[in-house]
Amino acid sequence: MGAALGDVLGFAAAVAVSPLPIIAIVLILATPRGRLNGVLFTVGWILGLAVLGAAMLAIASPAGASARSHPATWVGALKLALGLFLVLFGARQWHRRPKDPSQAQLPKWMNALDRLTPVKVFALGLALAALNAKNAPLTIAAGAAIGSAGLPVGQQIAWLAIFVLIATLGLLVPLVVFLLGGERAKTTLGSWKDWAAQHNVAVMAALFFVLGLKLLGDGISVLAS
Template sequence: MGKVLGDVLGLAAGVAVSPLPVIALIIVLATPRGRVNGLVFTAGWLVGLSGLGAVMLVIGGQGSAGEHGQPADWVGALKLALGVALVLFAVRMWRHRPTDVTQARLPRWMAAIDGFPAVKIFLLALLLSAGNLKNAPLTIAAAASISASGLPAGQQIGALALFVVVASLGLLIPLGVYLVMRERAKGTLANWKEWAARHNIAVMAVLFFVFGLKLLGDGVGVLSS
């Protein structure tokens, strides 16, 4: 159980450090119904991560554990493929990062968030969690590690729940600041938003590269064992 949690928590930290979802949440919190919309956004995020992880657990099942308790070869191949994809994304993003961070621009779709109804806010969060180019591979890799552990179903669900909570800290912290401080939180959240907007691409590129290498190492280790 300890080894699984070590793998899972590292991947969860990678998901938690996601600038774009944080920026999106801060924009949502600034809407007229900020409290409700913020809770809806966070719920969509949690459902996205939980759903993707649960699907992976079902696909893997107990068959993910190979001989002598080692993960099955397909788990290693999956991590290897995800690692390659993340490294390639990292290189591409780094090459296209703005040389002057003051010129960094947010995606155009973010300008429309102010007018989103609750359903669209929920679906946006769902997409940013389960459909994100960094978060989805890391969530799949974490669920694959859990599935390959051979742990009882209850412990696997518990490990996935822990992953989701840790992976959501990047959103839960600003949401908590807003709920506690309300109007006083606007300045703090605005500063976080500005920093995240300026450094989003560089941060994502570094995270892609670091966790891509980790998954590559994990995949090679499984396939060579």
């Protein structure tokens, strides 16, 4: 059980350091309605992670994710599939990274952040958490790890809440800095955005490659036992 819950913390930390959501919230905070939209974006993100994680728990519990505190065979197969996806995704991202970090370009949709309504900003946060190809596999893996730990329902919910909280730190830190830092916060957040934009692809490629190998190993271990 301890190893599974340790994996949950690792997955949460990986989601928390995703550069694109961090860049997005910094850009949102710089818009005229930055205070409101920043909060809505974060709430959407939290809801997206919580819903996806809860859905995985709902599937895992009745499907028998654990047998005598040992992960079920289908959990091993799921981890194997997720691990393979992340390894291939990480390798693809690494191959596509810009040779010169200063030449890195942000996704085109970020140019429209200052024109989004509050509802669309909320929906964006929801989508980046629950539908993003980088974050969704990690959230699914975390839900599977919690479901396979043999915990009572209340403790499963508590661990999911811990996962969501840690996974949201990457957004909460810029939001708190903005709300409390005043004008000085703009310079700090701007430097964070520039660094994240330049190293986004390389950071995520290395992160997902390592986590993918970890999931592959876990999946093989479950299936072989």
